[in-house]
Structures are given as C-alpha cells and as structure tokens.
C-alpha cells in the first residue's frame with residue numbers, strides 16, 4: 001500500500017483584492033479581486049517530482065508560494081505530513097521552513113550582491129544551526145561540490161558568476177539546510193536555453209541522490225516532461241488535468257493540455273512551433289467565465305460547458321481530467 005501523501009493540497013483558494021478605485025468606490029461598486037486559485041486539490045508523495053504547468057496567470061506561482069507559506073491560503077488547506085501548515089507555530093513552523101525550501105525564479109535578484117558565496121551559504125547553515133561553527137567551511141566546500149561549482153567560488157560575489165552558476169548557488173543555499181522538499185518556481189526560465197538543461201539535469205541528479213521531493217513549476221513542457229514523475233496542468237487557478245507524465249504527454253485528455261502540447265517548442269530550434277498555446281485570449285481572472293473556465297477558447301465547447309463546471313474525473317488512460325467530454329469519448333481537438 002502506498003504511504004500517505006507527504007503534502008496534501010486540499011481545495012485551496014487564494015484571492016488577491018485589487019486596489020479599490022475611487023470611481024468604483026464613489027459608485028458604490030464592490031472591490032474587485034483576482035481569484036488566483038479556485039479549489040486546487042492534489043497530493044505530493046515523498047521522493048517524487050511533480051511538475052506544475054500552465055500559461056502565465058494560471059496560478060502556478062501562487063500555488064508554489066502557498067506551498068512554502070509565502071502566501072497563506074484563503075480557503076482550503078495544505079497539509080504537510082498530515083498537519084495543516086497554516087496552524088504550525090514555534091519549533092514546528094521553523095522545522096517546516098527548513099524542510100520545505102523554495103528556489104526562486106530569478107537568480108539575479110535572489111542572492112545578496114554584497115555577500116560572498118561563503119557568507120551566503122554560511123548564513124543559511126548558521127540560521128538553522130546545521131553545523132558547529134568549526135565545520136561550516138568544510139560543509140560549504142561540500143555544497144559547492146554537490147552543485148558542481150569549483151571550490152574557489154566561495155570567495156566570489158554573485159555578480160562574478162553566469163546566470164546558470166548563480167542558480168547553482170541558489171540551489172546550494174537551499175540544500176544547506178538539508179530540506180526534504182524543493183519547490184522550484186520557473187527555475188531556469190531566466191537562463192539561456194543551452195544552460196537550462198544543465199541546471200535541470202542537476203536538479204534531477206539531486207532528486208535521485210538525496211531522495212528529495214520536488215515541485216517543479218514551469219511553463220516549458222519539455223522541461224516538465226524531462227524531470228517530472230507526475231504532471232499537474234492548471235488553467236485559471238484550477239487543476240484541469242493530472243496524472244503520470246508519460247500518460248499525459250502521450251494521451252492528453254483535456255483540450256487545454258492538447259493545445260499546450262501542440263504549441264510546445266521543439267528542442268531543435270529549426271522545428272520550433274510558434275502556434276499559440278490556445279486560441280483567443282486568457283480570460284481575466286477578475287471575471288471568470290461560468291461553467292468550464294476554458295469554454296471561451298475551447299473548439300469543442302457546448303452549451304453544457306458554458307453552464308456547468310466539469311469536475312476532475314478518471315480518463316480511460318487512468319489519469320484525471322476536468323472536461324465534460326472525458327466521460328463520453330476520447331477528446332481530440
């Protein structure tokens with residue numbers, strides 16, 4: 001029997017209120033708000049890599065921030081080893097903060113430019129008292145070796161490194177506190193394509209060698225396929241398809257996933273596809289469509305789609321998709 005989920009995301013909602021404009025206020029109109037997450041539920045198991053994909057604005061980065069408690073959920077809850085992370089306090093909260101680490105998207109801004117790498121890593125080791133003071137230099141050398149940076153990197157400042165090397169420093173800083181979960185939000189999207197694969201392969205190796213659980217948030221399907229055991233596809237703050245990576249890539253059931261795959265660029269630049277991810281514009285998260293959120297862009301939309309929101313249900317391939325057509329026949333947009 002499979003062991004219980006390490007992390008359970010249960011019906012999570014997150015709303016960001018907009019600034020109340022004077023005009024709306026004077027007209028007595030309600031304050032607008034962005035529904036970034038709308039009832040997101042899925043499990044993450046120990047030792048697996050879960051890829052979260054979707055267009056910009058689908059809520060994946062908000063979800064990543066909720067997973068590490070940079071945002072608190074407005075509804076639902078996230079459980080870590082069965083405990084609601086919003087209720088953790090004191091030592092339990094500090095332990096959670098150590099065990100679940102986020103690696104940020106932008107290696108240029110997430111490292112203090114006035115600190116040498118030795119200080120950056122030493123600070124991470126000291127905050128959680130990971131090593132006695134005398135053992136810190138040895139641990140810093142180990143961490144640099146783990147992320148394949150030369151030992152003399154310890155005496156340099158972040159600006160002396162390339163983007164890919166800076167991202168390796170960010171990974172070493174996260175590993176300094178010996179986490180069990182890494183949440184990587186668009187880890188390589190700021191890097192050159194040639195460097196992206198190196199950093200992703202590093203993460204893959206670390207996941208295997210250290211038995212890490214990884215949440216890999218990205219809009220690039222190629223990278224997600226390469227690294228993830230399971231994939232969660234999000235659209236306008238909801239999960240529209242979830243399942244084992246190869247099943248989703250070989251037999252996507254949701255028309256949105258099919259559109260994303262059709263538009264995914266090839267590794268070979270000569271075969272790059274410039275098709276949009278889906279026809280039409282992403283609807284405003286200020287005003288979500290009724291029924292299926294994808295109905296304004298879906299070539300298969302029916303009246304039922306525009307009126308009734310589809311629940312996630314099992315496909316014939318054994319994964320889950322939120323589409324009214326999943327029950328009736330294989331969807332091919």
Ligand code: SF4
Nearest residue numbers: 292295298305323324
């Ligand atoms: Fe398209 Fe309808 Fe399925 Fe939504 S429920 S994805 S609109 S076919």
